[in-house]
Amino acid sequence: MEKNKTILLGHGSGGRMSHELTEQLFLKYFGRPDDGFLTDAALLEPEGNLLAFTTDSFVVDPVFFPGGDIGKLAVCGTVNDLCVAGASPAYLTAGFIIEEGFPLSQLETIVKSMALCASEAGVKIIAGDTKVVHKHKCDKIFINTSGIGILERRYAHLSKGTHITPGDKIIINGFLADHGLTVMTAREALSIRYNGTSDCAPLNHLIRCAMDAGDIHFMRDATRGGLAAIVTELVDRKTFGIELHENKIPLRENTKGLCEMLGFDPLQIANEGKVMMVVASSDAEKIVAAMQKHPYGKDSCIIGEITDQHPGTAVLNTIIGGKRIIDMPAGELLPRIC
Amino acid sequence: MEKNKTILLGHGSGGRMSHELTEQLFLKYFGRPDDGFLTDAALLEPEGNLLAFTTDSFVVDPVFFPGGDIGKLAVCGTVNDLCVAGASPAYLTAGFIIEEGFPLSQLETIVKSMALCASEAGVKIIAGDTKVVHKHKCDKIFINTSGIGILERRYAHLSKGTHITPGDKIIINGFLADHGLTVMTAREALSIRYNGTSDCAPLNHLIRCAMDAGDIHFMRDATRGGLAAIVTELVDRKTFGIELHENKIPLRENTKGLCEMLGFDPLQIANEGKVMMVVASSDAEKIVAAMQKHPYGKDSCIIGEITDQHPGTAVLNTIIGGKRIIDMPAGELLPRIC
Numbered sequence: 001m002e003k004n005k006t007i008l009l010g011h012g013s014g015g016r017m018s019h020e021l022t023e024q025l026f027l028k029y030f031g032r033p034d035d036g037f038l039t040d041a042a043l044l045e046p047e048g049n050l051l052a053f054t055t056d057s058f059v060v061d062p063v064f065f066p067g068g069d070i071g072k073l074a075v076c077g078t079v080n081d082l083c084v085a086g087a088s089p090a091y092l093t094a095g096f097i098i099e100e101g102f103p104l105s106q107l108e109t110i111v112k113s114m115a116l117c118a119s120e121a122g123v124k125i126i127a128g129d130t131k132v133v134h135k136h137k138c139d140k141i142f143i144n145t146s147g148i149g150i151l152e153r154r155y156a157h158l159s160k161g162t163h164i165t166p167g168d169k170i171i172i173n174g175f176l177a178d179h180g181l182t183v184m185t186a187r188e189a190l191s192i193r194y195n196g197t198s199d200c201a202p203l204n205h206l207i208r209c210a211m212d213a214g215d216i217h218f219m220r221d222a223t224r225g226g227l228a229a230i231v232t233e234l235v236d237r238k239t240f241g242i243e244l245h246e247n248k249i250p251l252r253e254n255t256k257g258l259c260e261m262l263g264f265d266p267l268q269i270a271n272e273g274k275v276m277m278v279v280a281s282s283d284a285e286k287i288v289a290a291m292q293k294h295p296y297g298k299d300s301c302i303i304g305e306i307t308d309q310h311p312g313t314a315v316l317n318t319i320i321g322g323k324r325i326i327d328m329p330a331g332e333l334l335p336r337i338c
Numbered sequence: 339m340e341k342n343k344t345i346l347l348g349h350g351s352g353g354r355m356s357h358e359l360t361e362q363l364f365l366k367y368f369g370r371p372d373d374g375f376l377t378d379a380a381l382l383e384p385e386g387n388l389l390a391f392t393t394d395s396f397v398v399d400p401v402f403f404p405g406g407d408i409g410k411l412a413v414c415g416t417v418n419d420l421c422v423a424g425a426s427p428a429y430l431t432a433g434f435i436i437e438e439g440f441p442l443s444q445l446e447t448i449v450k451s452m453a454l455c456a457s458e459a460g461v462k463i464i465a466g467d468t469k470v471v472h473k474h475k476c477d478k479i480f481i482n483t484s485g486i487g488i489l490e491r492r493y494a495h496l497s498k499g500t501h502i503t504p505g506d507k508i509i510i511n512g513f514l515a516d517h518g519l520t521v522m523t524a525r526e527a528l529s530i531r532y533n534g535t536s537d538c539a540p541l542n543h544l545i546r547c548a549m550d551a552g553d554i555h556f557m558r559d560a561t562r563g564g565l566a567a568i569v570t571e572l573v574d575r576k577t578f579g580i581e582l583h584e585n586k587i588p589l590r591e592n593t594k595g596l597c598e599m600l601g602f603d604p605l606q607i608a609n610e611g612k613v614m615m616v617v618a619s620s621d622a623e624k625i626v627a628a629m630q631k632h633p634y635g636k637d638s639c640i641i642g643e644i645t646d647q648h649p650g651t652a653v654l655n656t657i658i659g660g661k662r663i664i665d666m667p668a669g670e671l672l673p674r675i676c
Contacts, residue, residue, distance in 0.1 A: 057434070107363065138480070146482075
């Protein structure tokens with residue numbers, strides 16, 4: 001690390017700068033996973049059992065937004081990191097850092113929201129910690145959730161994507177960019193309106209339906225950095241590429257409008273209830289049909305495929321017939337959306 | 339919760355206000371543990387294996403202090419919460435919340451310190467997360483560590499204290515109050531000097547020596563709220579009481595001096611490398627002898643015993659021959675010491 005460098009917002013973006021910080025600092029000292037795969041949840045195997053273990057801190061601003069709050073987000077985020085690894089989320093911890101003077105009634109709303117979401121997901125919050133700091137030493141409330149999920153051995157390949165083959169179809173479970181745009185426009189300082197709500201949801205039951213319907217080769221939830229971050233990470237240094245079809249990607253008209261106005265790429269905007277799946281071509285229709293029956297999957301569809309044509313590159317086939325290379329967001333597009 | 343109440347620093351103190359917040363808010367919504375015991379680490383049993391799972395957030399100010407830094411503290415804190423439950427700490431996660439502009443070189447020092455301490459403790463840091471917030475939206479850096487430990491079934495009683503019997507001896511592994519006083523006096527605004535260093539240390543190897551030497555009935559690390567918080571929590575609504583002997587409690591002369599000057603009770607000051615054990619009377623001397631051979635236990639000694647004389651009360655037999663009821667610290671004595 002160069003001596004005078006400082007942390008920039010982009011280091012927390014989930015984009016290229018986050019990636020560099022992880023590679024050059026955290027993995028340097030904490031070591032890489034034994035199998036070399038960097039996934040959302042670490043897999044553990046104490047005496048024969050396979051567990052997934054993950055952590056996430058939430059600093060969303062504002063704390064309350066249409067469709068959710070920091071508590072719901074904290075539970076969903078960790079539940080989703082576990083279930084995209086193929087695990088059944090089982091236990092969560094909750095660590096609170098709270099600013100002195102934060103209203104107890106708001107804390108109660110947040111805690112209730114966490115309990116409700118945990119109950120929906122079928123996970124137990126079993127350990128916690130609270131720290132309080134002086135006024136202006138943190139911004140209202142930050143929550144860390146860590147989680148353990150139980151993983152059947154036959155799904156251990158899922159988070160690594162080792163079964164991905166050219167021809168595999170790519171599925172998304174609905175409209176993109178709602179979370180990022182909702183949180184951004186919910187900030188008091190902004191006068192822009194977005195007629196939407198966050199998609200924040202625990203995806204484990206939906207994912208279970210999909211897993212039961214057919215052969216899934218990879219899953220990841222499209223949070224910070226959006227769908228763009230997942231596909232570019234997935235093809236990085238691989239022998240396959242990805243083709244996405246813009247005309248098939250579910251985007252609301254108001255999403256397109258706001259992104260055009262602000263110069264945002266909707267593929268780079270965060271979601272909190274969207275999972276991208278890579279599935280066996282022969283099972284793709286079955287899986288989509290099963291997902292469409294679930295409330296969090298009713299707009300599921302196939303948006304692209306794995307290809308051997310341009311290894312290492314994710315390409316968007318645009319509506320006007322062109323091709324565009326999908327890039328990882330470089331810095332921080334929207335700070336503190338989760 | 340009353341509507342206009344706000345979070346006060348005391349809610350994060352580890353004392354009575356923290357206790358109330360946990361009881362009246364977190365347990366209300368997240369539920370109580372099935373067995374009713376509130377311990378430092380939750381015990382899990384996925385398909386026959388017994389695991390301990392815990393979380394802790396660290397907001398210490400200053401980030402660097404004599405004897406350690408926030409990174410070492412974050413690893414020790416979670417390692418110690420696991421090993422006092424009788425578990426062998428195995429895996430940690432690390433969640434960073436960093437203020438924009440924080441020097442990367444300092445982050446590197448902290449990460450190195452975490453790696454070193456994890457290596458000493460024999461635990462692996464296997465998952466992580468980084469969030470960055472704008473300047474003045476957090477104070478430099480906060481770290482959450484969550485951890486999993488593997489627990490032999492014969493030690494499952496340890497964190498609950500169900501084997502505690504009148505006559506059991508109480509052991510401490512050395513001098514009290516060094517961490518709290520060191521961190522407090524390391525703050526720039528204070529001109530008071532304390533000629534000491536934090537006792538911050540991973541206690542798992544020491545505790546393993548003690549467990550191998552004799553029959554332990556209960557352990558807890560004396561962090562926020564100090565030894566006073568542990569003994570008062572331990573006797574609460576129990577059929578036994580505790581007697582401590584002031585003349586046996588290891589206190590440095592400079593600790594006594596500074597506490598007298600500031601009006602602090604050294605029993606209420608935080609430690610980060612001290613464990614209180616309740617052990618079978620017949621094994622107490624053997625356990626102390628084993629602990630004294632370990633660098634983190636060389637000043638171990640017996641400081642009291644379990645009694646059936648005053649159930650529910652912890653009493654200090656003072657040097658001048660009096661008796662004083664030990665009380666849980668009410669609010670926040672020293673904010674942000676961990």
